[in-house]
Structure formats: C-alpha cells, structure tokens
Amino acid sequence: MSDDALLDIRDLRVTYWGKSLLGFRGKAFDAVKGANLSIRPGQTLGLVGESGSGKSSIANAVLGLVPANGGTIRFGDVDLAAMKTRYPPDVRGQIQAVFQDPYSSLNPSMTVEDIVTEPLRVHTTMSRAERRTRAVELLGLVSLSEEHLERHPHQFSGGQRQRIAIASALALAPKLIVLDEPVSALDVSTQNQIINLLYERRDELGIAYLLIAHDLALVHHISDRIAVMYLGHIVEEGPSDRVYRAPAHPYTRALLDAVPVLDPDAQRRRRASRKAAPARETPRLAAQGCPYRNRCPFAMPRCEAQLPPDYPVDGGGTAACFLFEAPAGQGSARLRLVQA
Template sequence: MSADPAPLLDVQDLQVTFSPRKKLFRERVSVRAVDGVSFQLHDGETLGLVGESGCGKSTTARGLLRLVEPSAGSVRLAGRELIGLPAKELRTARRDIQMVFQDPYSSLDPSMLVRESIGEPIDVHLRLGRAERTERVAELLRRVGLSPDYMLRYPHEFSGGQRQRLTIARAIAADPRILVLDEAVSALDVSTQNQVIGLLEELSAEIGLTYLFIAHDLSVVRHISDRVAVMYLGRIVEHGDAARVFDAPAHPYTQALLSAVPVPSPKVQRARERIVLAGDPPDPSNVPPGCRFHTRCPYVMEVCRTVDPLLSPALGSGEVACHLHTEGPRLGGASVRTMRSARQAQVPA
C-alpha cells in the first residue's frame, strides 16, 4: 500500500496575533486572530474555508502568505518553510502561491494600463523580453476570456466581472501552483459569480491549479470544493470531504451555517429547521474558557464551559472539535443532525 503523497501546502499551528499600540490609561490587549490553524492542501484540489465574518479566514490567508507576519506556526510550500524566510527568498517562493482579493476595484492600480498591471509579475518572476512579455499578456487575457485588445485600457473601463478576470490573469501570470482566493466572487452578482467559478474550474482542469477558496457563500463553496474547513473565532472546528460536511455536519456551528443556506424548492425550504444562533461571536480579545462556541451553542453542556475540546474523527472523513462526540450523547463522529432536540444534549459531563 503506497503512502499518501506529500501535501503541496502544509500549514501547522498557524497563529497571527495583533498587538495594538498602548493608549494612555488603557491596558494593551493583544488579539489572536488566528489561533492554531492547521490544514493541508494537495496538488490539484480545492479546499473551501468558511465561517462568519471576523472568524479569521482572511487573516489565515494573509498569514500563510506572510502579508501579515505570523506569531507562530509553520507554513511549508512544496516542502519549503516560508516562515522566517528572508525577503529575497520569500519573493521567489511567492511565485508558486498567489492571491486573488475580494475587491477587484481596489486590486488594480487605476493609473496603470492592463498591460502593465498584468505584466508586473512577469517582470518580477519571468523577466521576458518586451515582445515576449506582450504576447504573454495577450495569452493570459485570452485564457480568462477577454480580448487581447483590452491590454491598452484602464481598469475603470471594465465591469466588476471583467476586473476580477483581470486580477485572475495577473495572479496566474507567473505560473503559480496555488491560488488563494479571498472572497473572490462575493462582490459580484450571481450570473457573474457563475462565470468566474466556471473560469476557475477551467483553469484547474487546464493548468492544474490548486485553490484555497475562502468564502461565506456555502452554496458556491459546495460547488467548487473537494474538502471544506469550518472556522470559528480563530480556529478550525470541523473539516472533511465537502459531501460529508454538507450532508452530515458533525459540529453544531456547521449545522447552523448550513441551515441558513436557502434551497430552490419552497416546499423543502418551509420544512427545514432553521437554527438561529443567539448573540454575537465573543470578543476575540477576551475568548471565553472551554469551547469557544459554548456561549451560542444550542446543545451546550457543562463540560463545554470549562474544557477546550480536542479534534476527534468524524464519521466518513475529517475531524471535529466538539464535546458532543466524546461526552454526554457521545455521537462518536456522527452527524449532529441525529440529535432530535437540544434537550438530549443537556447531560451532565
């Protein structure tokens, strides 16, 4: 039996801490926006990273690219450690991992022609001659479904969907192996979203791109992802194959997120149980003891208030960090949907 291939991207115990400046008569409080995140990304697959706004998804992406400096952890890209890498070597390593940001309007310099915007990473990483560079830009525009004639236009002359195609063209200009897409379709209307998702699927099939796809739209994540990781308050609370996570969520937070996703059938939609979480996520500068989700969990037990749950296997694939699987009902990795009511979980630990 052959061993599993080494991951293309291996993130272990990544931590990103922000320490604001101390103000007069105010105590300086550090915020750990990402607190021990670990995941792996294999060649050619798509990992969806989901969660509420403020849970740390975008900071995780920026941390692994070192757009913000991690305070601890390891990020290995094709076996090469990125944390602590000198600036010159980091620039070279970044050729293999590029990022597409949420807002295509602010991602492109309004004073630069498209030819120059897309040509920048070519100049940095490939150093082609002028004619080769121009041909490369034309090829990239064709690849993302735009006319090469557009290279002599400015960003304000394009629609939102076209601009996002331009940012994707720039991101793949140096032939990276991984694209990190941070809410790359959330600013677009539904029809344009579908076009961009279709483009990403085509690029994955044609040139073998690997994606870390960050989004809050779970229907889009389910469509494009091979695996899904769910974040809450700086940590991954569940991960696994996309089909397993969506069809049999093992964490109450995942269950609540999925219950908010509308379905096309009005009859099915009316029959679904809508789980409304009480309150807002806790202040990340004052994380509650025990399970971070216990202040909002409909199945909370006494052990949840004091003991931080460890990851345990989920049935089918992946892992889940929840006491329901080891204490009280002892779900043992089964879907939390098997619990008929919250009262069944009110069992002393």
C-alpha cells in the same frame, strides 16, 4: 499531517496588538488560535466561516502579509512562518493572490497589459514582445481578448476586473493561488461564472487554491476539501461533499441553514429543526472552552471548560465537538438522537 501536501499549516497563530500610549504594544488579540490545514498539489481547499472568523488572517499569513505568531506554514520544503522578511523571489512567484475587491486591487493608472504582465516583468527576463504574447494568452484563459490590452480597469465591469486579476495571478504558472473572497463583491450570476472559470483553469493548469468564501454552498462544487472557521478556530474539516451533505459541527449546520431555500415552508421547517441560539456574549470574551458554546443548541457543561479536540467524523474529516467523541459512527448517531 501529510507529507505529500503542497501547503501544510500546523498550529498557526495570528495575533494583532492594540496600540497603547507611548506606542507600546497594547492588548493582544488572537485572530487565529492554532489552525491546522493542508492542501495537496492541484487541489482546492474551501475555507468558509462568517466575517471576523479569521479567514483573511490565515490567507495573509500564507502570503507573508501578516506575521505568524506561532506554528508552521510549510510550503514545499520551506517554512513560510519562519521567514521574517519578504519571501525570496522563487517562493513569491509560486504563490499568487486574488482579493475580494476588484475595484481597489487593480492600479487604475495601469493598462490591462501592464497589470497582467507585471509579475513577468518582476520575475522573468522576458522581452516586451514576449510578455505581450503571453498577456494575450493569459487574457484568453479568462475569456478576455487582445483588444482589451490597452484599456484601463475603470473601463471594465466588476466581473471583468476580477478576470484581469486572475489572469495576472496565472501569469507565472504558480503552484498556489490564495483567493480571499474573490467573488463576494459580484452579483450572483457573475459569481458563478468566476467560480466556473477558476475551476476550469485549475484542472487545466494543475494549480492548488486556498479559496476563501463566507458561503459554503458557493464553493463546495469546486472544493476538494472544506474547512470551517469560527472565532479563530477550525471547527470542522473534511471532504467537500461530506461537509456539505452531512455537516457535523453544530456551527457548520447553522452556516448551511443560513443558505436561503426557495420553498419558505421548507426553510421554516429546517430552521425550527436546527435552531441555533443567538450569541449571548460578545465573541471576543470567549476565552476558554468551545468557541461556539454560547450559540450551540447542544452545549454541555464541559463545553464551557475545555476546548474540544478534533474528532474523526463518518465520511471523512474531523469536527472539534464533544458530540463526536465516541468512536466514529456512534458519535454521529448520538447527534441525530439529540436532534430528534
């Protein structure tokens, strides 16, 4: 889409094959069904959607942990999707990752110093002393200190372990960090601390984030743009504030309704005004048409037959929903009418 993008994903398809007898490939399942996404240098794309929608499959395709079965993942001037083997060292150093579970992603037998400096050992010619100096700097970036260097992961809380993982991801000053549900395993106050920490480091260091979460409310402050996934499709994408304040796709609306509101009456009113029907079939059976049609209160006959393309939305971005087929402006007006 944009030439100045750091990461530009076009028509990405990620497929898993079941195993049949004799080890032949079994039935194919497309976890990502042709996704388009773009991130500019230093910016954050929040990728949200419920569990199983394909968020990690996109993250893992970017990281080269699962192969792309179609499409392109342009990073700078290379196509990551076309690289069959491990990425060359210069590319690997520019893309780092932080995963959900700080309990299992850190090697328990390593010290914090080993963990934080591992990327430096692999990718640079720094001496041990230089690496230690850099490790202290990196711990400072995540509000830990030199005294933590000799300790092991089990001596830290979940939030502190995630800080260690972030310090390690920052070690090589990457251009992109893929964060796959980095705070989902943490309690709410720790979640906010880690999100704020990421926000501050991003602006200071000019790093772009692909930030995956299932909670839109949690990541909209830090995200420049938000993409919403449902059953392997990006159903909506746009400027973070617009998506959060004026969600267009019926699924994004339902996703925001899942965020608890303190006033129970307001919550009830909101639910009643937007009720999303429960799924009437198992998600994997939806082969053609809109992936959301069976839960959508606005579903029309054509939603069964045809996958809606991306339509522009007032305020920026797109929604893959026929309600927005009219020229921007009229489409949103129509959706308000249907709801009233």
